[in-house]
Amino acid sequence: MGYTVGQVSAFAGVTVRTLHHYDKAGLLSPGERSHAGYRRYDDADLARLQQILFYRELGFTLEEIAEILADPQANALEHLRARQRQLAQEIGRLQRLAEVAEQAIEVQQTGVSLTPEERFDVFGDISFDLSYAVDAQLRWRDSAGHREAMSRAGAHTVEDWRRLMAEAATWRAELLAVHDDGEPADGQRAMDVAEEHRLHVTRWFTPCPPQMHRRIADDFAADPRAFALVVPPSQQRPDLAAYLARAVHANASRHMHTEEPLVRSTDENPDHDGRIAR
Structure with a gap:
């Protein structure tokens, strides 16, 4: 009866x-019809x-399925293997997205805990790109320095x-002045500005030895989102990030x-009382 x-x-x-669509597409046409002309599916149809x-x-x-079912011996294994590779890639992509989401949550939890009004008052034109924060968290998550900075x-x-x-x-104004005065990136003034930034990072975030400072500066030169954290786009020059990187190097x-201090240390800075270095 079917x-x-x-x-x-x-x-x-x-x-x-859906069954009507499969029938219309020629993918699954019932093998039987009732006396009244209605579709009737037999066991072979159900297996298909x-x-x-x-x-x-x-x-x-549906097009790929039709091709497989047209000659299952010739096509099924090849198609399944191809699909297995695609699924493995998709699983990897979803795992990375899950990791990014987890890190984004961590960034939000450990980031700057200010109200929107306070953020505007404190940061002004300095932009904070969450996508960059997440990328940095993924890249440096195993770094003790990054964890301390956060x-x-x-x-x-x-x-x-x-x-x-x-x-x-104040530091940004010094950087712009040195750059706009045409000072060489490897000159005394430019290097002193670079040193001030290194000590700034140490005072407020994490100890920043010269090698770490090089990596930070390279990130400034390579990623506009990173450089926007220290110089807002409205104040940037076309080659400023690269100039700063050369000065840092x-x-x-x-x-x-x-081995002598190049500028005043934290303890010698009368504008810093030491309580901020948590």
Whole structure:
């Protein structure tokens, strides 16, 4: 007698409309008809439907399924292997997305805990790109320095951030002046500006030896999102990030030839009372 469309729809878990679509596409045409002309599915049809649903679950298109079912011996294994590779890639992509989401949550939890009004008051034109923060978290998550920087940033008070940003603004003005005066990146003034930034990072975030400072500066030169954290786009020059990176590298090389402090240390800075270094 066979099975009606409604019966097949009920026990196969697909809609009647889907079965009609499969019929119209020539993918699953019932082998029988009732006296009244209604579709009747026999056991062979149900076996074919099971195959169709299996391949659909794996993500194959109806065109691909039709090709497989047309010559299953010749095509099924090849298609399944190709789909297995695609699924493995998709699993990897989803795992990376899950990791990014987890890290984004961590960034939000350990980041700057200020209200929107406080953020605007403290940071002004300095932009904070969450996508960059997530990328940095993924890249440096195993770094003790990065973890310390995130922890100390999260612990800063509003007043801490005001002091930090005022110091950063003074440094930024020095950087722009040195650059615009045409000073060479490996000259004394440019290297002193680079050294001030290194000590700024140490005071407010994490100890920053010259080699770490080089990596930070290289990131500034390679990623506009990173450089926007220290110089807002409205104040940038076309070659400023690269100029700063060259100055940082020159300053790091200078450190290799001297053990004497190049500028005043934190303890010698009368504008820093030491309580901020948590």
